[in-house]
Amino acid sequence: xxxxxxxxxxxxxxxxxxxxxxxxxxxxxxxxxxxxxxxxxxxxxxxxxxxxxxxxxxxxxxxxxxxxxxxxxxxxxxxxxxxxxxxxxxxxxxxxxxxxxxxxxxxxxxxxxxxxxxxxxxxxxxxxxxxxxxxxxxxxxxxxxxxxxxxxxxxxxxxxxxxxxxxxxxxxxxxxxxxxxxxxxxxxxxxxxxxxxxxxxxxxxxxxxxxxxxxxxxxxxxxxxxxxxxxxxxxxxxxxxxxxxxxxxxxxxxxxxxxxxxxxxxxxxxxxxxxxxxxxxxxxxxxxxxxxxxxxxxxxxxxxxxxxxxxxxxxxxxxxxxxxxxxxxxxxxxxxxxxxxxxxxxxxxxxxxxxxxxxxxxxxxxxxxxxxxxxxxxxxxxxxxxxxxxxxxxxxxxxxxxxxxxxxxxxxxxxxxxxxxxxxxxxxxxxxxxxxxxxxxxxxxxxxxxxxxxxxxxxxxxxxxxxxxxxxxxxxxxxxxxxxxxxxxxxxxxxxxxxxxxxxxxxxxxxxxxxxxxxxxxxxxxxxxxxxxxxxx
Numbered sequence: 001x002x003x004x005x006x007x008x009x010x011x012x013x014x015x016x017x018x019x020x021x022x023x024x025x026x027x028x029x030x031x032x033x034x035x036x037x038x039x040x041x042x043x044x045x046x047x048x049x050x051x052x053x054x055x056x057x058x059x060x061x062x063x064x065x066x067x068x069x070x071x072x073x074x075x076x077x078x079x080x081x082x083x084x085x086x087x088x089x090x091x092x093x094x095x096x097x098x099x100x101x102x103x104x105x106x107x108x109x110x111x112x113x114x115x116x117x118x119x120x121x122x123x124x125x126x127x128x129x130x131x132x133x134x135x136x137x138x139x140x141x142x143x144x145x146x147x148x149x150x151x152x153x154x155x156x157x158x159x160x161x162x163x164x165x166x167x168x169x170x171x172x173x174x175x176x177x178x179x180x181x182x183x184x185x186x187x188x189x190x191x192x193x194x195x196x197x198x199x200x201x202x203x204x205x206x207x208x209x210x211x212x213x214x215x216x217x218x219x220x221x222x223x224x225x226x227x228x229x230x231x232x233x234x235x236x237x238x239x240x241x242x243x244x245x246x247x248x249x250x251x252x253x254x255x256x257x258x259x260x261x262x263x264x265x266x267x268x269x270x271x272x273x274x275x276x277x278x279x280x281x282x283x284x285x286x287x288x289x290x291x292x293x294x295x296x297x298x299x300x301x302x303x304x305x306x307x308x309x310x311x312x313x314x315x316x317x318x319x320x321x322x323x324x325x326x327x328x329x330x331x332x333x334x335x336x337x338x339x340x341x342x343x344x345x346x347x348x349x350x351x352x353x354x355x356x357x358x359x360x361x362x363x364x365x366x367x368x369x370x371x372x373x374x375x376x377x378x379x380x381x382x383x384x385x386x387x388x389x390x391x392x393x394x395x396x397x398x399x400x401x402x403x404x405x406x407x408x409x410x411x412x413x414x415x416x417x418x419x420x421x422x423x424x425x426x427x428x429x430x431x432x433x434x435x436x437x438x439x440x441x442x443x444x445x446x447x448x449x450x451x452x453x454x455x456x457x458x459x460x461x462x463x464x465x466x467x468x469x470x471x472x473x474x475x476x477x478x479x480x481x482x483x484x485x486x487x488x489x490x491x492x493x494x495x496x497x498x499x500x501x502x503x504x505x506x507x508x509x510x511x512x513x514x515x516x517x518x519x520x521x522x523x524x525x526x527x528x529x530x531x532x533x534x535x536x537x
Contacts, residue, residue, distance in 0.1 A: 038057075038122070083244055103155040106157070179217075180218070258290070269288075340372050350500050353406065360499060363461075451504070468493075473489050475488060
């Protein structure tokens, strides 16, 4: 049963002149609630029967408004469930097609059933429920099961499982994570056929919950997130990263008196508060625990995918087999991930040069024995000139660079020179130190855990590197049904970021890393660290 909710916003302007002015204003059309209507499901009834469907004026919610403010040419939305982004974009594309001539707007759904539901319940419903006077202005030239073509301006909006032909001025890919997980071939077709059909002046929105740390959606999200953390100025071809956590949704609340929350669960919420800089109140905690126990008992990964607390958690697998979980939890609890200013001190770099053409570099300063990490950089399939140029562009005065043991191996394909020799030629006068190979990986990891206790990481500049540390885990043997202690899992791309930081710990442990004694803080030098404000807070 459909119930029309009558509100003052449902009344149109009173005069023809006022109506014309409103229709020319995109903000009025989208934000007033006067033009478009949507279907909203109510809460399920107590006896388990399906709830009523309410027809309501469309007005963007908090998350949708935030997205509209940050809308870019290309967009990646990583989100919790049921925040209404498919509804928002269906309305947005319909509005664009109605009021702009010769435009092609498309929505790609994960399967035929989803495509039919999106077209019928969102696009077609919104058009058919326009005020009659408005709908008469926008007659249809075509009304099929997948497409509306408007007679007044030759624009159209279509919902399908694939789009390749012609130009697509507005493209939305719904639940792309599920498409990638269920049909990698179809995901590749979207990447190679549909997305390139969007012109530089157009808009593409890729939106999904997570489906594990693999596939095209994961790769796009990771790259967009890295650019976000690096404060990169985006081109029209770059993706802007958007994340919406479950705790940002005002409706995800429940009476805490109805739910038992364990000490371990409270510790989890406390850790999220520290990491995300948010507050998760008792009502929100109760909702999360009740939802997890009802919908995903014994499956924390499913809860992380469907209702992530942080971007990292969305793709997170179980913490079983992860090397640094406890060390990073302790680091977060003591406030070691904070705002770390760059001081007038030498900067040291710690490298890992991966076999798959990936390079990871940590940037660190040390003051009075405190390791202060001020940056992380990672790139793939680039030559050494790229990384040298990046170091030079940062403008730091470098105190030394620490390389893994294989940087001293001669590479016959590179003029029979070692990586260290090539770097020394590119950066003459710089000191490059080789960190000897460690015979037992677990010894190196234990050294890293030990030295993390006295380290500080800048929340923004090191965010991508910290993600890599969180994902650093053991390889799982299906044959043995256990994790292999001495063999890290290289499939998720986290080993280089973790191994580069391990060079720091191993260099400290062996005495190779000894910052020059410049007397910082003594009376004979000008630098004094200010007492206030405390950078750890």
